Amino acid sequence: MIYHLRFNDYFGYVKCGRAVIHLLVILFGVSTWIGVNGIFIELPLLVNIAPEGWNLPAYIVIVAQSANIGPAIYTFLYKCKCDLNESLCILCLLCLQVLAMGLLIFFYDEITVIGGEEHSLVLLISVFFNALVGCFSSVLFMPYLRDFDDIYIVSYFIGEGLSGVLPSVVALIQGVGERAECNTDLNNITESVSLNASVTKSSGQYYFLFLTLVLILSFIAFIVLRYSPFVQSRKNLCNSNSLTQSKIQLVDYKHHNELDVIANVSHIQNVDRTLTEKECEATNFPINKANNLTDFRKIYLHILIGICCFFSNGFLPSIQSFSCLPYGHLAYQLSIICAQFVNPLACFLTFWIIVSNIKIINCLFLVCFITGCYVICIALLSPAPPLQESKIGIGLIILSWILLMGVISYLKLVIVSLLKQVSSSNALFNIGVVMQAGSASGAIISFILINFTDYFVAYNPCTV
Secondary structure, rough: HHHHHHHHHHHHHHHHHHHHHHHHHHHHHHHHHHHHHHHOOOOOHHHHHHHOHHOOOOOOHHHHHOOOOHHHHHHHHHOOOOOOOOHHHHHHHHHHHHHHHHHHHHHHOEEEOOOEEEOOOOHHHHHHHHHHHHHHHHHHHHHHHHHOOOOHHHHHHHHHHHHHHHHHHHHHHHHHOOOOOOOOOOHHHHHHHHHHHHHHHHHHHHHHHHHHHHHHHHHHHHHHHHHOOHHHHOOOOOOHHHHHHHHHHHHHHOOOOOOOHHHHHHHHHHHHHHHHHHHOOOOOOOHHHOOOOOOHHHHHHHHHHHHHHHHHHHHHHHHHHHHHHHHHHHHHHHHHHHHHHHHHHHHHOOOOOOOHHHHHHHHHHHHHHHHHHHHHHHHHHOOOOOOOOOOHHHHHHHHHHHHHHHHHHHOOOOOOHHHHHHOOOHHHHHHHHHHHHHHHHHHHHHHHHHHHOOOOOOOOOOOO
């Protein structure tokens, strides 16, 4: 009876410890993209006050992807076998992010004249430093979890998904992006925009204050993850067999003394092993099938995740205003917010369903390809796409964005989880490099197409 009580106490302690680590990893994951996502979600407000207008998303994406210079330098030093302190690098990045976001509380609507042209310089600088954290997440933050159980990778991706959900909830409460009224008189237009900006100024400050507080919590969460003995002793329980081996030795020793003790210790050992196996199986990674991947398929999966990041992190966010705005301001806002909500839901799905069959992965990618083609075609047909005045058109564009971002999020997590199981210890780092290369390529191409060609025409409510 005593042994059963001790076992229950022990299991409850382990279970509680795992829950705490899951929470810390989620908070750590939130820090990765909440800065860029938060600014992007606030676009319905910012495009009305920024001199860049509806080209602002393209500027934000290209500035965000230019932050890849940081991971590029880090990768070079890493390949040169330089002794880099991962924890110190992460701490410095998180600190810079808190400062950059805090700056927006007071100066998010500041306009600076450069070469005779007005630009949102403070906003773009803040985007850069916030994006620096996001860009490093693939090559520094995610690889930092290499010594944690595989299931914590899912928690990390859930945190990344929540980095879009949390700002979305606040944006819904805030009611961002009041549409400027169109008037044939230029002075009236100016007054209307100024009025909207003044009404939403205080709400914009509170919005960025909220994001800053969340980043402070993420900063604290990483400090606990890195320096807490409580976390260090429990972060890799599934992959460590030391506990099981010690129990086996204890059983062998007791065998020569007390048979009743053997029975109790053996019971604890068997039950604990079963529970540990179940926890490890909760990751739903079909290891045996994953290990059958050929080198060709591994390369194929790397290319596939690079393509996914090309569109989801680089190209598509830049053209979202062109595909949604013709259907109305509400369609644009809902497409941004709902797409952010579906991201963590797709990550939660991997707790129960995760695939390793290449054919299923190809089918998911085909869904992304078809939906992405529809979204891109609508953007190319802007400002007069089909079904513009129809509720069907509005519903289709919103559902397309939700489906597209949801399936891509699930597909990326499936590929990362699969490659982590079958590749070397540097798998997460190599995957991160591919992901960032794809994202940067998408941002550069979209910026060139939007600003130096006539393929994408900005929507003007006064001309429609």
